[in-house]
Amino acid sequence: MHKITNSGWIEVVTGCMFSGKTEELLRRLRRAEIAGQDVAAFKPSVDDRYGEETVGSHDGRQWDATVVDPDEGVWEVVDELDGEDVVAIDEANFFSTELVDVCEHLADRDRRVVVSGLDQTFRAEPFEPVPELISLAEYVDKYRAICAACGEPATRTQRLIDGQPAHVDDPTVLVGAEESYEARCRNCHILRAD
Secondary structure, eight states: OOTTTOSOEEEEEEESTTSSHHHHHHHHHHHHHHTTOOEEEEEETTOOTTOTTEEEOTTSOEEEOEEEOTTTOTTHHHHTOSSOSEEEEOOGGGSOTHHHHHHHHHHHTTOEEEEEEESBOTTSSBOTTHHHHHHHOSEEEEEOEEOTTTSSEEOEEEEEETTEEOBTTSOSOOOOSTTTEEEEOTTTOOOBOO
């Protein structure tokens, strides 16, 4: 609970792949724990890149997390809580838009809700529900990576298939890391439409 407003709030940490979103989420959780706050972390069941029951960053940092079905089990986030002050949700882009209602519900009940996830698909289109959470959040931080092609600040995620840019009609969700994605700037981001 915020000591000035006596209420909860929503924080969103967003950006492209490899921009440090999950690393920042973990940093905030560590600081909350140091401050004596009880913390609960959640992640979608589709993301098992860094362990089945951990939130993990590309640099190897991890935090124990409760796994929930991103479509059917979103309200399990509320049901699994046991008085925690801080609720963290990683990879929000994999959840249904119902996550917005869950986050609003938690913030309305004096919880600090920290959400991380991609704000854009590999097509550079809004990746719901993150853009809607951004519009409702009290605090928003958008992180940038370094473009793998030119070294400029990157805000987009380039999906690669066999080392080549993905086709615009490829499925939106493909869980992966360095083998499937690169951070790219606006000028170097490519969508194959042929």
